[in-house]
Amino acid sequence: MKIMLDLQDITVIKRNKKIVSVQELTVKPGKVIGLIGPNGAGKSSLLKLMALLENPTTGIIHFNDLQVFPGKVNLTERRKVSVVFQQPLMLDTTVYNNVAIGLKFRKTPKKVIKETVFYWLKQFGIDHLVEDRAKNLSGGEAQRLSIARAMATNPEILFLDEPFSALDLPTRRKLLKDFQQILKETGTTTIFISHDYHEVRYLCEDIILMFEGKMVDYGKVEELPFKRFTNDVNQFLDEWMTPLIDEDRIEKAMT
Numbered sequence: 001m002k003i004m005l006d007l008q009d010i011t012v013i014k015r016n017k018k019i020v021s022v023q024e025l026t027v028k029p030g031k032v033i034g035l036i037g038p039n040g041a042g043k044s045s046l047l048k049l050m051a052l053l054e055n056p057t058t059g060i061i062h063f064n065d066l067q068v069f070p071g072k073v074n075l076t077e078r079r080k081v082s083v084v085f086q087q088p089l090m091l092d093t094t095v096y097n098n099v100a101i102g103l104k105f106r107k108t109p110k111k112v113i114k115e116t117v118f119y120w121l122k123q124f125g126i127d128h129l130v131e132d133r134a135k136n137l138s139g140g141e142a143q144r145l146s147i148a149r150a151m152a153t154n155p156e157i158l159f160l161d162e163p164f165s166a167l168d169l170p171t172r173r174k175l176l177k178d179f180q181q182i183l184k185e186t187g188t189t190t191i192f193i194s195h196d197y198h199e200v201r202y203l204c205e206d207i208i209l210m211f212e213g214k215m216v217d218y219g220k221v222e223e224l225p226f227k228r229f230t231n232d233v234n235q236f237l238d239e240w241m242t243p244l245i246d247e248d249r250i251e252k253a254m255t
């Protein structure tokens with residue numbers, strides 16, 4: 001299988017501190033990867049590199065076999081990448097225009113724009129809000145809109161920085177279910193930051209574990225409970241995985 005994204009000998013140094021250090025990281029098409037680790041571990045910094053938004057201090061990045069320099073990515077490559085942030089960045093206009101804008105920039109014919117916008121709003125269950133102003137949406141609706149907008153441009157790779165963390169549990173569960181189905185259908189390569197083991201297990205096959213700026217693991221989610229790292233990392237993982245054990249116990253008790 002070909003490699004979509006390839007990072008070699010990457011470091012990011014900010015204010016004399018190495019905040020990201022990754023020797024080798026490759027992403028194959030179609031993978032859904034969770035980017036995990038404690039606060040300040042370097043997840044967002046790594047995501048920005050992978051999404052070609054920021055330059056590493058040292059190292060080389062290839063995207064589809066082409067060496068890229070994030071500060072100077074050409075438009076064709078940039079448009080293959082979509083990023084969704086935790087706080088949806090909405091234009092102060094209608095829901096329709098928020099989704100249509102990326103397609104307008106790509107000079108997509110009007111008819112195709114309309115079809116695409118309605119298709120994605122429907123996929124995320126918000127087509128009835130098409131004429132509403134984006135700023136009036138609830139948190140859950142806005143998050144649906146921001147992912148629909150990202151998907152509408154048909155990205156080769158999608159990055160999400162804690163997209164579900166601001167949502168209440170039922171809303172989050174519903175969106176996760178819809179999103180999982182959509183990823184299954186589209187096969188979009190996806191990398192997303194999460195603090196939620198349940199979420200990661202539900203959506204991803206693989207995880208990248210960051211700890212104190214270093215990538216300390218890149219492997220299968222299901223193998224994580226059986227791996228051992230340094231004491232600090234083990235302690236983080238033990239605590240990180242505990243809520244799921246509780247949740248499983250509650251679910252069992254209820255059935």
Ligand SMILES: Nc1ncnc2c1ncn2[C@@H]1O[C@H](COP(=O)(O)OP(=O)(O)OP(=O)(O)O)[C@@H](O)[C@H]1O
Nearest residue numbers: 014015019037038039040041042043044045046210
């Ligand atoms: N522009 C910057 N200048 C200086 N330090 C920075 C800068 N950006 C990030 N850092 C530092 O780099 C480290 C990693 O930050 P980053 O936001 O990547 O971590 P994170 O794992 O995403 O954390 P969180 O889960 O809290 O969002 C932190 O110590 C942060 O303070």
